[in-house]
Amino acid sequence: MSMLGVLRAPRQVVFGVGQRRALGSLTAALGSRALVCTDARFGATEEFAELVGLLEGAGVRVTVFAEVLADVPVHQVIECAALAADAEPDVVVGMGGGSCLDLAKAVAVLLTHGGVPSDYYGECRVPGPVMPVVALPTTAGTGSEVTPVAVLTDPERVSKVGISSPHLIPHTAVCDPELTVGCPPALTASAGADALSHGIEAFTAIRRPVSAELATERVFVGKNTLTDTYALMAVRQIAGALVRAWTDPTDMAAREAMMLGATAGGFALGTAGTAVAHAIQYPVGALTHTPHGVGVGVLLPYVMEFNRPARVPELAAVALAMGASPDAAEEDLADEAIDRVAALLAAVGIPATLADLGLPADRLRWTAEQALGAARLVANNPRPVDADSLERIVRAAHSGDRASLRQASGPSAPDLTTKEAAR
Ligand SMILES: NC(=O)c1ccc[n+]([C@@H]2O[C@H](COP(=O)([O-])OP(=O)(O)OC[C@H]3O[C@@H](n4cnc5c(N)ncnc54)[C@H](O)[C@@H]3O)[C@@H](O)[C@H]2O)c1
Numbered sequence: 394m395s396m397l398g399v400l401r402a403p404r405q406v407v408f409g410v411g412q413r414r415a416l417g418s419l420t421a422a423l424g425s426r427a428l429v430c431t432d433a434r435f436g437a438t439e440e441f442a443e444l445v446g447l448l449e450g451a452g453v454r455v456t457v458f459a460e461v462l463a464d465v466p467v468h469q470v471i472e473c474a475a476l477a478a479d480a481e482p483d484v485v486v487g488m489g490g491g492s493c494l495d496l497a498k499a500v501a502v503l504l505t506h507g508g509v510p511s512d513y514y515g516e517c518r519v520p521g522p523v524m525p526v527v528a529l530p531t532t533a534g535t536g537s538e539v540t541p542v543a544v545l546t547d548p549e550r551v552s553k554v555g556i557s558s559p560h561l562i563p564h565t566a567v568c569d570p571e572l573t574v575g576c577p578p579a580l581t582a583s584a585g586a587d588a589l590s591h592g593i594e595a596f597t598a599i600r601r602p603v604s605a606e607l608a609t610e611r612v613f614v615g616k617n618t619l620t621d622t623y624a625l626m627a628v629r630q631i632a633g634a635l636v637r638a639w640t641d642p643t644d645m646a647a648r649e650a651m652m653l654g655a656t657a658g659g660f661a662l663g664t665a666g667t668a669v670a671h672a673i674q675y676p677v678g679a680l681t682h683t684p685h686g687v688g689v690g691v692l693l694p695y696v697m698e699f700n701r702p703a704r705v706p707e708l709a710a711v712a713l714a715m716g717a718s719p720d721a722a723e724e725d726l727a728d729e730a731i732d733r734v735a736a737l738l739a740a741v742g743i744p745a746t747l748a749d750l751g752l753p754a755d756r757l758r759w760t761a762e763q764a765l766g767a768a769r770l771v772a773n774n775p776r777p778v779d780a781d782s783l784e785r786i787v788r789a790a791h792s793g794d795r796a797s798l799r800q801a802s803g804p805s806a807p808d809l810t811t812k813e814a815a816r
């Protein structure tokens with residue numbers, strides 16, 4: 394099989410303890426009127442005041458929107474853009490978890506192109522470049538600081554919606570692990586589970602037939618050589634550091650590794666895309682009101698088990714990145730990858746089943762049908778799925794019966810043919 398490599402990324406990524414102090418000069422190089430988007434929690438901290446001071450010290454006029462709600466209700470994007478319009482910002486700075494970064498990215502679209510977020514839902518609907526965004530994550534999870542997506546909650550839709558376009562990739566990402574020290578263990582676990590799932594879903598995603606149109610027609614092109622490097626980097630870093638960061642929030646070496654893993658996971662997901670664990674999490678999150686990272690974390694071992702027949706060498710590579718012995722046979726390593734992921738997530742308190750998350754037993758078919766509606770994610774899965782196979786995964790994840798997926802999965806399934814992939 395010939396190699397394909399596609400990678401889209403910010404113009405610059407500045408990573409390291411203390412690097413947030415470069416924010417003033419990095420932003421002043423892009424504009425002189427900054428809209429700063431954060432949430433009430435971070436907006437009340439001394440760290441936030443220090444960052445605003447750095448911007449002002451660099452000659453940047455600052456307008457603050459410090460009301461971002463988790464999972465970004467779509468009305469907030471409209472409100473923030475309207476409030477900011479008078480200040481005529483020429484650069485948007487997002488500071489906080491994935492929610493704050495996603496709001497900043499979506500607001501930059503509205504400030505540049507007008508309209509409302511629903512004008513841009515889906516892939517490749519942003520008509521051109523947007524005003525520069527500087528992103529400072531305070532969680533090690535979503536990778537949003539480097540991805541082309543903004544995820545929003547729209548009360549008109551059951552599942553979350555996304556604006557996906559290469560134009561949404563922040564211009565500059567400033568990744569300072571010190572900003573994650575305040576994350577309590579549960580947030581460290583859910584964000585870390587999200588980042589791990591980005592690495593594994595991107596690494597095991599569909600391989601699309603190579604064509605000259607692939608990189609221009611799609612935001613998410615599937616598994617490829619360049620994102621593979623970042624995907625495995627994410628797995629390696631997170632496997633080595635998640636339990637330490639969860640146990641001791643002040644362990645800076647662990648915080649550094651987690652943030653490196655999360656940003657690497659963002660590179661992987663931002664070009665390769667994620668798959669069925671993410672598709673199923675959307676309706677699960679809508680019904681149970683549990684965090685995104687917890688939902689994908691619960692689902693990940695089950696989805697890996699379902700996809701195993703199509704991805705034995707990849708799962709073996711995941712096991713090796715997690716520290717397994719290279720002497721084991723490939724089939725055994727594939728099993729070990731799933732066991733290691735399940736054990737790692739259990740060690741940081743991610744529940745084992747969807748029942749534990751409160752998903753009602755009479756909504757399993759509905760969950761599968763809703764997941765099927767996340768067509769982009771479903772199409773990115775290495776094994777084709779329909780409502781019945783999704784229901785099988787949901788049922789297994791609800792009852793904790795991973796073995797049932799092993800029995801049901803049958804022989805190796807090939808990658809999609811050109812015709813199937815064109816769906
Ligand atoms: N754009 C993308 O590529 C992408 C990828 C995956 C997920 N997402 C989205 O990102 C959102 C989740 O982001 P998240 O997991 O980073 O959480 P979040 O931004 O939703 O924040 C969750 C809570 O954690 C708090 N928090 C954040 N940083 C903290 C810190 N350092 N110390 C203490 N508390 C802190 C926040 O104030 C908030 O109360 C979801 O909406 C998800 O769908 C986006």
Ligand SMILES: [Fe+2]
Binds near residue numbers: 588671689
């Ligand atoms: Fe995610």
